[in-house]
Amino acid sequence: MENIARAPVGRPRGFDADEALERAMLVFWERGYEGAGLTALTEAMGITRKSMYAAFGNKEDLFRKALDRYTAGPASYAARALEEPRAREVAAAFLNGSVRATTGPGGPAGCLGVQGSLAAGESGRAARDILAAWREDARLRLRDRFRRAVEEGDLPTEADPDLIARHLMALGNGIAVQAAGGTSRAELQRVADAALRSWPPL
Structure with missing residues (x-):
């Protein structure tokens, strides 16, 4: 006592x-x-x-x-992808990680950061803003990594790091939405593989 x-x-x-x-x-x-x-x-x-x-x-x-726990856990593939030595490997790790995280057995299908508040009303505005900032932070980190790749000669000088980052984010978010809708891991991996075959995409 x-x-x-x-x-x-x-x-x-x-x-x-x-x-x-x-x-x-x-x-x-x-x-x-x-x-x-x-x-x-x-x-x-x-x-x-x-x-x-x-x-x-x-x-x-x-x-x-x-969300912090999700970022450090299921979504940690995004931070790890930035550590890859080449720009194409960054893109591959990001897209492949998105496929695994959104279709894995350890959690619901889809992405907490994408679907968490897309359909939220006024009471969910704060969460919607939090997730918008979360996704924007991921995009900026990708952009900065691809800027470095241009400076290092790993991407051509005419490459647009911002556009490449937006392209990858759109693909990753789309993968998450389709996973939540029931698309299989194998099908979504085909999408990721197709995107990587045309690297650099823009």
Whole structure:
């Protein structure tokens, strides 16, 4: 009893915060921001609303934390792709990673970052803005990587790094939408392979 009395006020007990956040991420991934109600979230996380607020903040705060977890987990292929030594290998790793992440057995089909709030109404505006910024950050990172490739002679001087980055983002986002619609991994891999055969695409 003495140890409990000295514990920090409001600190959640009796659950694994890391596991709870993983489960929240899966709910947001499967249902989107607006579709993930607090009841569905807390039931999946195995905690009460009070514990959720104490550990993660409000729903928007929880969504941000879930998106961070998604970025470091299922979507980490995007950051790894930037580390490839050649521009074509960056593109291949990005597209192949998109196919694997959106069709893998470890989560719902599609991409949390693409479908998470596309159909959200006014109450989902914050999440929509968060995800728009998330996708834009990915595009800018690709653009900067391809700018470096031009400077290093890995891409022709007339190549447009911004356009190439937008092209890859459009392909990656399209792969995610089709995966959510039931297109198989094999079919989506064919799409990625076709895009890479025409590298550089623009």
